[in-house]
Amino acid sequence: MDTRLLLSFLALDLLLVCVPGADWAYAISAGLRGRSVGWAVGGLVAGYAVHTVLAVAGLAVLVAGEPRLLTVAGAGYLVWLGWGVLRSPGAPGTADELADTSRARVFLRGATISGLNPKGLLLYLSVLPQFLTPHGNLPIPAQTATLGLLHMACCAAVYLTVGLGARAVLATRPSAARAVTRTSGAAMLGIGAFLLVQRLATL
Known part of the structure; x- marks a missing residue:
């Protein structure tokens, strides 16, 4: 792939990732509640790995056919997770927080949040395809995997x-x-509620 194209994608992607949202909220929450930040971030990255695999396999086109259903599911999960954090904010590193959530659960929550994150869907369905070159030196699946x-x-x-x-x-x-x-x-609850109301209003 063209180096300038990769750098352009990297600059735009960093800009999008640096915009606070549900992923940021979860990373901050994991850090402050005594949980393993590495496992939380690993989960978030795993969710995007699933997006990448689907995009490489060409299934992103099928997912794009039902964006409302996926967004509603993701929004509902964010509302539930945000409400749970508000009910029990805890203090950083307290014993009850450490016992409450296993590393596997922290990882799975992160994967679910990023896997259903509308911002992630926007990137893979709208932004990423703009950086694919049909007649480049790599086939489209390889380019998609590289950008992912x-x-x-x-x-x-x-x-x-x-x-x-x-x-x-x-x-x-x-x-x-x-x-x-x-x-x-x-933030998680608000983002989820906004997306939920927005999507339900268009059904």
């Missing part, structure tokens, strides 16, 4: 920085950490 891997790398770098940064800055400030956790929960 770049996106996953960007997500890993940004979300690890966000989660670890939140933990480092707020670990010794329990009241501030609770406030940020509540804000993260409210």
Whole structure:
């Protein structure tokens, strides 16, 4: 693939990933609630790995045929998850939080959030195809896989920085950490509710 094309995609992708949203909220929440940021971010990246595999297989076209149903499912999950965070914000690293959620569950939640994230769907269905060249030196599936891997790398770098940064800055400030956790929960709930109302209104 053309180097300039890859750099253009990387710049746009970083811009999109750096816009706070549900993924950011989950990474911050994981960092502040005493959970493994690595497992949380790994889950988020795994969700985008599924998107990449579907796009490479050409199934993204089929998914695009039912975007409302997928968005409603993702929005409903964000509402449920955000409400759970608001109900029990906890303090960073408390024993009840550590016992409450296994690493596997943290990973699966992250994968579900990114797998159903409307921003991720927008990237794979609308943005990524614009950087594919039909007559390039690589076949379309290989180009799609390359761009998908770049996106996953960007997500890993940004979300690890966000989660670890939140933990480092707020670990010794329990009241501030609770406030940020509540804000993260409210963000997930608000984003989910907005998308849910928006989609249901168009059904």
